[in-house]
Amino acid sequence: MKGMKDYVFAGRVWTITEGDGNKLIADIDTDQVFHNAYLHITDINEMGQYTFGNLEGWKDFHTKAKPGDIVMAGPNFGAGSSRQQAVDCFKALGVKMIIAVSFGAIYKRNAINSGFPIMIFKDAERMVAANKIANLNRLNVDLLSGQLTNRETGEKFQLMPFSKVQKDIYDSGSLLNI
Amino acid sequence: MIKKTIIEKIFHRHLKENSKEGIKPGSIAWIDLDVVSARDFGGPNVVKNYRKVYGNDNVFDPGKIFFTFDLTVPPKTIQYANNQQICREFARDRGINVFDVDQGIGTHVLIEKGYVLPGTIIVGTDSHMNILGAVNCFGQGMGDVDITFGFRYGKTWFEVPQTVKVMIKGSPTGNFSAKDLTLKILKEVKTDKLLGKAVEFYGDAIEALNLAGRITLLSMITEMGGIVGFIPFNETTGKEIMAMNNLPSIPPEVTADEGAGYSEVIEIDITGIEPMVAEPPYPHNVKKISEIGKVKVDFGFIGSCTNGRIEDIETAGKILKGKRIADGVRLAVVPATRKIYAEAMERGILQDLLKAGAIISNPGCGGCAQGHIGMTGKGEVMVSTGNRNFPGKQGDGSNYLVSPEVVAYSVLNGYISYGEDV
Numbered sequence: 001m002k003g004m005k006d007y008v009f010a011g012r013v014w015t016i017t018e019g020d021g022n023k024l025i026a027d028i029d030t031d032q033v034f035h036n037a038y039l040h041i042t043d044i045n046e047m048g049q050y051t052f053g054n055l056e057g058w059k060d061f062h063t064k065a066k067p068g069d070i071v072m073a074g075p076n077f078g079a080g081s082s083r084q085q086a087v088d089c090f091k092a093l094g095v096k097m098i099i100a101v102s103f104g105a106i107y108k109r110n111a112i113n114s115g116f117p118i119m120i121f122k123d124a125e126r127m128v129a130a131n132k133i134a135n136l137n138r139l140n141v142d143l144l145s146g147q148l149t150n151r152e153t154g155e156k157f158q159l160m161p162f163s164k165v166q167k168d169i170y171d172s173g174s175l176l177n178i
Numbered sequence: 179m180i181k182k183t184i185i186e187k188i189f190h191r192h193l194k195e196n197s198k199e200g201i202k203p204g205s206i207a208w209i210d211l212d213v214v215s216a217r218d219f220g221g222p223n224v225v226k227n228y229r230k231v232y233g234n235d236n237v238f239d240p241g242k243i244f245f246t247f248d249l250t251v252p253p254k255t256i257q258y259a260n261n262q263q264i265c266r267e268f269a270r271d272r273g274i275n276v277f278d279v280d281q282g283i284g285t286h287v288l289i290e291k292g293y294v295l296p297g298t299i300i301v302g303t304d305s306h307m308n309i310l311g312a313v314n315c316f317g318q319g320m321g322d323v324d325i326t327f328g329f330r331y332g333k334t335w336f337e338v339p340q341t342v343k344v345m346i347k348g349s350p351t352g353n354f355s356a357k358d359l360t361l362k363i364l365k366e367v368k369t370d371k372l373l374g375k376a377v378e379f380y381g382d383a384i385e386a387l388n389l390a391g392r393i394t395l396l397s398m399i400t401e402m403g404g405i406v407g408f409i410p411f412n413e414t415t416g417k418e419i420m421a422m423n424n425l426p427s428i429p430p431e432v433t434a435d436e437g438a439g440y441s442e443v444i445e446i447d448i449t450g451i452e453p454m455v456a457e458p459p460y461p462h463n464v465k466k467i468s469e470i471g472k473v474k475v476d477f478g479f480i481g482s483c484t485n486g487r488i489e490d491i492e493t494a495g496k497i498l499k500g501k502r503i504a505d506g507v508r509l510a511v512v513p514a515t516r517k518i519y520a521e522a523m524e525r526g527i528l529q530d531l532l533k534a535g536a537i538i539s540n541p542g543c544g545g546c547a548q549g550h551i552g553m554t555g556k557g558e559v560m561v562s563t564g565n566r567n568f569p570g571k572q573g574d575g576s577n578y579l580v581s582p583e584v585v586a587y588s589v590l591n592g593y594i595s596y597g598e599d600v
Contacts, residue, residue, distance in 0.1 A: 026369075027369055027460060029568045029571075031566075031569075031571045032568065036546075039249075040257035040261055042226050042261070054569065075369070075370060076403055079369065079403065080305060080400075080568065081305045082220065082303050082319040082321050083219065084321035084322040084323060102370075102373055102374070104403065105339075105373070105374045105404075105405050106305055106319050110320070110323065110324065114323045165206045165335055165337075174323060175324065176227060176232075176323060176327055177231075178327075
């Protein structure tokens with residue numbers, strides 16, 4: 001796998017907002033991402049259907065998400081428990097990456113260690129609120145430079161680029177391949 | 179010499195020789211782990227990952243790896259029974275110890291069994307591993323990929339966090355417990371000020387806390403978004419730890435250097451503190467009990483890794499002894515460990531609670547992850563000593579987080595309250 005990885009993603013974005021508004025939801029915890037009722041599941045192929053299964057307004061996300069999609073969320077995304085399923089469920093749906101204002105500390109580790117791209121976008125709340133980035137806009141994201149381009153408008157934004165350890169693990173596919 | 183905070187010093191002691199970057203906030207350090215654990219949640223995933231990636235390769239040190247079953251104990255569904263058995267078989271195969279479904283909450287059991295010592299680093303599939311900060315140990319919750327790697331190699335990477343210094347000030351006069359202090363701090367720091375940070379607490383009120391109170395406060399660093407918290411030992415903390423873990427001596431605590439670098443100093447004034455309540459749907463949604471109005475209660479819960487110690491159960495027992503909880507209200511009590519359960523039984527506390535109308539279960543996590551006890555139905559109001567009240571976390575009802583005192587008074591009076599109605 002080494003050297004074969006994509007560092008530039010193109011995909012449509014789901015802005016995880018309250019109702020139909022343009023306010024990104026803050027503090028989405030792992031019980032809203034992947035509820036504890038399904039923690040007996042260890043097969044990743046079964047996990048996708050429960051993604052956001054306990055998040056008001058987004059419970060049908062698994063029927064709408066398509067492989068290659070990007071998720072954009074507010075601050076402290078993935079707060080709460082240590083469950084890997086809250087990362088794996090997105091992988092199961094083919095979601096390519098998650099961009100958020102910030103991540104819960106354990107969630108951040110879990111995503112990085114399983115080679116799933118996450119990126120910090122400090123201005124995400126403001127830019128979504130200002131409709132600079134809207135639900136289902138098509139985006140380009142460069143993991144290494146941190147540049148995000150909204151292909152609908154051509155406008156560019158700066159995310160925090162991949163750290164070295166994040167890139168090393170991403171290149172290997174998982175901490176378990178190191 | 180560079181001055182260091184507590185977490186930086188603990189990391190420094192555990193640094194792998196090949197970590198060239200050294201220890202400073204933001205740097206990546208490869209760190210040796212003292213203990214690696216997995217629960218009945220996460221554990222079966224770890225076993226699955228391990229077999230797939232490492233096959234029959236040895237674990238790094240079977241004496242430093244534990245399974246701790248505490249979530250669905252004994253298993254309430256066939257799936258959970260199967261998952262626990264997957265862990266047991268792997269443990270048997272590799273010579274790993276299991277603290278099985280009879281023992282209680284893994285973090286508390288690890289302390290009681292003497293594996294948690296000042297200055298150590300312990301990881302596990304539990305987001306409240308940071309309660310170990312009460313023993314001056316860096317406890318870190320992790321997902322199953324991280325823990326699988328830890329089982330194999332006994333090390334992992336950490337980004338060295340910044341440390342925030344929190345100074346607790348003021349002259350509190352009224353009644354307040356460790357939980358009220360915890361909720362007061364949560365009210366002030368919300369989930370952003372400590373996000374991804376290590377925390378050192380200083381101040382008379384916080385340094386006076388007993389070990390159980392320290393566990394209460396430091397468990398909820400998770401809900402504050404932080405990584406781990408530390409409180410300087412007072413003159414009895416060391417003795418309390420030795421009494422809890424039954425060891426004749428423990429290493430000295432790791433303290434911060436004078437002049438260590440903190441990313442921020444936060445002062446919190448607790449003058450006027452009173453019993454506090456975290457209203458649903460967020461733990462940081464905290465108000466004074468006098469501000470919430472009359473909230474009718476259906477169900478009370480006393481337990482969890484935050485408030486399941488003997489002191490918590492004893493407090494409730496004293497309030498409820500010789501009384502009867504309100505009609506139509508239920509109370510569940512779940513001791514954190516078997517040792518606590520036995521002590522509460524021997525001292526007659528469980529009998530007092532039972533006579534008052536409580537349901538008493540075997541030790542474990544209770545309802546936090548759809549365990550046996552602590553679920554609510556739609557429209558039901560729970561008042562709980564737990565640490566989370568996110569929507570749907572423990573059922574469709576609403577969940578108010580409070581101290582053991584407030585749970586006890588609330589189930590007596592039938593509404594959220596402190597002090598008995600006359």
